[in-house]
Amino acid sequence: MELPAHNQKKVSTPPSTKAAEILNSELNVAVKNRDKKAVLELLEQGADVNSKVNSGWTPLQTAVQAGQEDLVRLLLDRGASLHARKDNGGTAFTEAGIVGNVEILQLLLERGSDINDHDINGFTAFMEAAWYGKEEALRFLYSRGAEVNLRRETSEEKAKLHKGGATALMDACRECHFSAVKILVQEMRADVNIRDNRDRNALIHALKKVSSKERYDSAVSIVHFLLEHGVDVKSKDECGKSALILAVEMESPELVAAFLEKDEIDIDDADEEGNTALMVAVEKGNCKIAKLLCEKGARTDRGNLLEVARRNRSLDMENLLREHRATFVPETPRAWEPNSKRWRAQLKKLDQMYRPMIGKLKTFPYIQQKIQDDIYLGLHGGTEVAVRITLSAEGNKEKEFLEECSHCEHLLKLFQSEKEKGCMYLCFPLWEKNLQEHLQDPEGQKDYKAALKMIFRALRELHSLKFAHQDLQPGNFVIDLAGKIYLADFGNTRRSIEGQEELINSDLEALGTLVLYVLTGGRKPLQQVGIKDLARNSPDYMEALDLVQSLSSRDERGLEGLSKHPYFWNNQSRFNFLKAIWNAIKDYRNRESIFQNPNVTRKTFPYPQWTKMIDKDILLVMENPRNAKQYKYKNYVTDLLRLMRNMDEHKDEGISNKIGDYAEYFLKVFPKLTIYVYNSLRQNPTWSRLADFQDPSL
Numbered sequence: 001m002e003l004p005a006h007n008q009k010k011v012s013t014p015p016s017t018k019a020a021e022i023l024n025s026e027l028n029v030a031v032k033n034r035d036k037k038a039v040l041e042l043l044e045q046g047a048d049v050n051s052k053v054n055s056g057w058t059p060l061q062t063a064v065q066a067g068q069e070d071l072v073r074l075l076l077d078r079g080a081s082l083h084a085r086k087d088n089g090g091t092a093f094t095e096a097g098i099v100g101n102v103e104i105l106q107l108l109l110e111r112g113s114d115i116n117d118h119d120i121n122g123f124t125a126f127m128e129a130a131w132y133g134k135e136e137a138l139r140f141l142y143s144r145g146a147e148v149n150l151r152r153e154t155s156e157e158k159a160k161l162h163k164g165g166a167t168a169l170m171d172a173c174r175e176c177h178f179s180a181v182k183i184l185v186q187e188m189r190a191d192v193n194i195r196d197n198r199d200r201n202a203l204i205h206a207l208k209k210v211s212s213k214e215r216y217d218s219a220v221s222i223v224h225f226l227l228e229h230g231v232d233v234k235s236k237d238e239c240g241k242s243a244l245i246l247a248v249e250m251e252s253p254e255l256v257a258a259f260l261e262k263d264e265i266d267i268d269d270a271d272e273e274g275n276t277a278l279m280v281a282v283e284k285g286n287c288k289i290a291k292l293l294c295e296k297g298a299r300t301d302r303g304n305l306l307e308v309a310r311r312n313r314s315l316d317m318e319n320l321l322r323e324h325r326a327t328f329v330p331e332t333p334r335a336w337e338p339n340s341k342r343w344r345a346q347l348k349k350l351d352q353m354y355r356p357m358i359g360k361l362k363t364f365p366y367i368q369q370k371i372q373d374d375i376y377l378g379l380h381g382g383t384e385v386a387v388r389i390t391l392s393a394e395g396n397k398e399k400e401f402l403e404e405c406s407h408c409e410h411l412l413k414l415f416q417s418e419k420e421k422g423c424m425y426l427c428f429p430l431w432e433k434n435l436q437e438h439l440q441d442p443e444g445q446k447d448y449k450a451a452l453k454m455i456f457r458a459l460r461e462l463h464s465l466k467f468a469h470q471d472l473q474p475g476n477f478v479i480d481l482a483g484k485i486y487l488a489d490f491g492n493t494r495r496s497i498e499g500q501e502e503l504i505n506s507d508l509e510a511l512g513t514l515v516l517y518v519l520t521g522g523r524k525p526l527q528q529v530g531i532k533d534l535a536r537n538s539p540d541y542m543e544a545l546d547l548v549q550s551l552s553s554r555d556e557r558g559l560e561g562l563s564k565h566p567y568f569w570n571n572q573s574r575f576n577f578l579k580a581i582w583n584a585i586k587d588y589r590n591r592e593s594i595f596q597n598p599n600v601t602r603k604t605f606p607y608p609q610w611t612k613m614i615d616k617d618i619l620l621v622m623e624n625p626r627n628a629k630q631y632k633y634k635n636y637v638t639d640l641l642r643l644m645r646n647m648d649e650h651k652d653e654g655i656s657n658k659i660g661d662y663a664e665y666f667l668k669v670f671p672k673l674t675i676y677v678y679n680s681l682r683q684n685p686t687w688s689r690l691a692d693f694q695d696p697s698l
Contacts, residue, residue, distance in 0.1 A: 024051035031062045031071060039071065049080045056086035064095045069103050082113050089120035097125025097141070100134025105141065115146050122152030122164050130168035130184065133177035138168075138184070148188045151196070162238070162367060165197035166205070173206035176218035178225070181206075185229055192231040199367040201235040202226055207246035207255075208237065216250070223247075223255055233262050240272035240366040248280045253288050260296050263421055267298045268356040272368060276354075279303045282321070285312045290320055300326035302354055339481065340384055342432045346377055347384055359418035361425055363387045372434060372475060374490065378427060380416050385427040386478075388490065395424020398492065402426070404465055410458035412478060412488040428488075432481050436474035439522030448518050449540070449568060451485060455518070456563045458487035459511060463559060467494045468503035472510040473526055474517065505554050508562075512551030519544055539667065542675045543567035564695065566678050573695040574674045575663035579648060581677060582641040584690050591638045594687055595680050603679070605637045606672040613669060614643075615659065621652055637677065640670070 027047040030038035039059075043049060052058055060080040063071040072092075076082075085091055093113040096104045105125065109115065118124045126146035129137040142148065154164030169190040172180040181202075184190040192202050200208075206222045209215070227233070233243050244265055247255035256277070259265050270276045275283075278298040281290040282305050294300065305326050309317040338347040346369055355362050363369070363378035370376055371386055378387035390398060395417070402414035418425040435455075439446065455477060462469055469476075471493040478486050497503050517526050520533045534544060547567040555562060566574060585591045595605060611619060611633055622643055624630055633639045647655065648662055659665040667674065682691040 020046070020048065020051075023047040025053060027051065027059055028053045028057065028062055031059045031068075031075075032066065034066055034068050034071065036071060036074065039074065043078055049075055049078045050084055052084075052086075055088070058084045058086075058092075060084070060092045061086065061090070061095050064092045064101075064104055064108075065099060067099050067101050067104065069101070069107065072104055072107060076107075076111055082108060082111055085119070089118070090123070091117055091119075093117055094119055094123060094125050094128055097128035097134070097137060098132055100129055100132065100137040102136050102140045105137060109144060115141065115144055116150065118153060120155070122154045124150065124168075126150070127152065127166075127168045127171055130177070130180055131171040131175055133172065133175065133180045135180055135183055138180060139187070142188050148184065149191050149194055151194065154197075159197060162197045162199075165195070167191075167194050167196075167202075169194075169202050170196060170200070170205040173202045173222055173226075174209050176206075176210070176215040176222065178218045178221045181222050181225060185225070192226055192229050193235075195235065198238040199235070199370065200237055201232055203231045203233065203243055204235050204237050204246065207243060207250060210250050216252070219250070220252060220254060224258065227258060227262075233259060233264050234365070236271075236366040238367060240270075240364060240368065242266070242269045242271075242277070244269065244277045245271055245275070245280055248277045248284070248286070248289055248293075251284060251286050251289065253292060256289050256292055260292065264423075266356055266421070267293065267296055268302070270302075270354050270356070272349075272353070272364075272366070274303070274354040276302055279305065279308075282308050282317060283312075285314050285317060287314070287316050287320060290317060294320060294324040299356075300324050338384055340430055340432060341481065343371075343377055343384070343430065347379070350377060350379060358420045358425055360416070361385075361387065361418045361427060363425065365389060371431075372490075377430070378425075380418075380427045383415070384430040385415055386430050388426045388428070390424050390426065392419060392422050392424045394492070395419075395426060398426060399424070401467075401489075401494075405461075408458075408461040408465075410454055410484075410486055411461050412486040429480065431478035431486070433479055434475050435477035435479065435485070435518070436522055438479050439474070439518065446521065448521075452515060452518055453563075453568060454485040455487070455511075455514065456559065458485065459507060460559050460563060462487060462494070463497065463504065463507070466497055468497045468500075468507045469494055469510075470503065470506065472507060472514050474514070474522065504558075508551045508554070508559060511559075512548045515544070515548050515551065539571075539671065540567060542672050543569075546675045546679070564693075566674050566693075569674075569693075569695045571661075571663045571667055573693075574667060575644070575648070577693045577695075578641055578666075578674065578677060579645040580693070581681070581690055582638070582645040585638065585687075586642070592636050594684060595637050595677075603676065606676055607637075607640070607670055608635055610640050610670065611635055617658065618647070618655055619643075621655060622647060625650070637673075640673070641677070 023042055023045055024047055027039065027042045030042055050058055058080065060072065060075045063075055082092060093108045094117065096108055116124050124146065126138065126141045129141060149167055152164045152166045158164055167190065169181065169184045169192065172184060185192060195201050203223065203226050206219055206226060210219045236242055237246065244256065244259045244267070247259055260267065268276050276298065278290060278293045278300065279302065281293060300321055305321050306318060309321060336351055338344050340347060350362065350364055350369060355364055360381040361378055363376055365376045374388060376387045378385045399414065399417055405411040406413055412428055414426060415429050416427045433441070459469065469487070469489065471491050476488050476490060478488055495503055513526060513529065516529045516531065516533065520529055524533060531545065531548060534541060538544065543566045547562065547565050550562055550565070569577070585594060607613060619633065623632060633643055644666055678691050681687045
């Protein structure tokens with residue numbers, strides 16, 4: 001029986017696709033219009049609370065942008081997603097940072113937002129608040145745990161283009177929010193000298209975007225404030241422009257004068273186009289700034305200053321320049337080719353550009369000439385070098401240590417050094433790449449064993465100087481054009497090992513991790529690589545595994561002994577070792593006991609049925625020799641060693657034709673044999689001397 005109409009249960013019918021689009025669009029408009037009643041009605045009609053309109057905006061994000069806390073709360077109660085993202089990856093929470101509404105920020109945090117959530121460009125709510133000068137939002141987010149010195153995270157592709165890496169302080173400086181800058185530095189201890197991925201600090205950001213009188217005044221105040229708080233005035237922008245050059249571009253005599261008071265400032269420093277501060281001032285026709293620079297000793301013989309002044313029809317500028325002995329000396333580029341393949345273009349550019357010389361050194365410490373952190377390209381007396389810049393006191397100490405390394409084959413040597421304005425310029429022979437770059441280079445075959453031999457040798461040399469390294473990471477191993485590896489200490493983390501054996505053990509454990517990193521081709525970051533990442537199908541797997549475990553277990557052999565580990569032996573050496581063991585024990589009546597004593601041999605023989613694993617024809621021939629009596633081989637390790645020795649000493653043409661190289665055959669069939677025999681002997685006091693095998697290749 002059909003129920004009366006008033007008793008029938010209402011079933012809501014989902015709107016059609018077109019109708020849904022209209023409802024969702026109307027919902028977004030209602031939120032924009034802050035019409036709470038319309039929002040409720042549209043949601044009742046089936047509008048999707050998480051629908052998206054242009055550029056991926058959701059109703060919740062629109063409500064946040066409008067600063068409507070009641071609408072935000074309503075949408076959240078109706079299931080709006082906190083974590084929905086716009087096309088740029090922004091969420092309601094990052095949008096709240098832009099708006100600066102503390103009540104909405106607090107509400108979103110209470111509902112589960114992540115304080116350090118960021119969009120695809122790496123902007124967090126804290127950074128957005130700094131960018132837009134939202135001071136109360138900054139204070140609130142800081143009180144809730146926002147990371148003040150967090151650098152902008154971005155994609156790997158963008159990072160390779162040197163994008164990202166900026167901090168909230170840089171954002172506040174760039175947008176000229178002086179009050180926000182003071183809050184960040186004075187109240188939150190923001191670091192004024194962190195650099196972004198283009199090597200720019202907060203000072204450079206403060207000088208980069210000044211387009212109005214109001215912004216100019218704020219930028220000047222920010223720069224003075226940063227100078228008072230110890231900002232590094234030697235930072236450059238992505239075009240190699242110094243703070244002084246940027247101040248000249250701003251046409252700020254006040255800032256130019258302030259920078260010229262700093263001893264660290266090089267008045268003749270030039271950008272990547274070779275333009276000095278004076279050249280920029282002349283080009284802009286700013287006589288006041290040009291006079292300041294000339295009176296402080298700026299060189300007037302670089303660039304065609306007089307011609308530029310004439311072209312600008314500035315007689316005052318021309319007279320000023322002549323008063324300071326302006327001359328023009330044409331430069332003829334030399335036909336010179338660097339030895340380096342990787343750094344060829346940068347070295348040629350460095351050679352041809354104008355740079356103020358530091359003794360015999362020509363260098364340009366900015367991002368396009370950077371080799372790795374704090375290391376730049378240079379030319380010292382025409383020789384290609386890598387330049388590390390330190391404070392003079394630190395540099396003198398470093399120079400003393402480097403002079404001790406002069407006789408070492410695999411420790412990075414000092415080529416020359418120069419001093420200027422409280423800085424030491426340490427010059428090293430130029431390398432092509434570091435270990436990480438070498439391993440990750442898709443071109444060319446990688447000889448991991450040869451690389452590790454040099455790495456072990458380098459660390460042994462450092463330990464012989466009575467120092468532990470304490471920072472054995474891939475960036476501290478550099479490789480020259482010939483493929484030779486050198487150990488450097490760019491972080492100055494080394495420590496004296498006098499009376500501190502623990503430091504040696506720490507180096508060995510770190511070396512074990514580095515061995516894994518090398519053997520896995522640098523595919524994972526050093527901190528994430530583990531034994532599970534070793535390739536089990538590698539012919540050296542067992543030896544590599546044992547070497548890594550030995551390094552991490554405070555093995556009594558130490559670095560010297562482990563440098564002779566079977567991992568470093570080639571196949572023929574391993575085969576020769578196994579044959580030599582039989583020759584050494586063959587006359588010992590109870591020879592099986594060498595490998596059977598449970599108090600000595602900690603692992604059982606891995607091939608208890610080896611006679612079934614070996615080629616049947618080989619076993620048949622060896623058990624029935626032509627000119628000797630028959631011998632029945634048993635499944636003892638000693639019998640396997642005997643067979644290997646006899647086969648090689650009395651070669652059979654048929655066997656040779658069938659299996660080819662004997663060493664390769666046996667080590668492929670019995671890959672665990674070498675390390676088993678080696679460790680069994682090493683752990684047996686009576687026979688340990690036999691494990692001390694001298695591999696000719698080492």
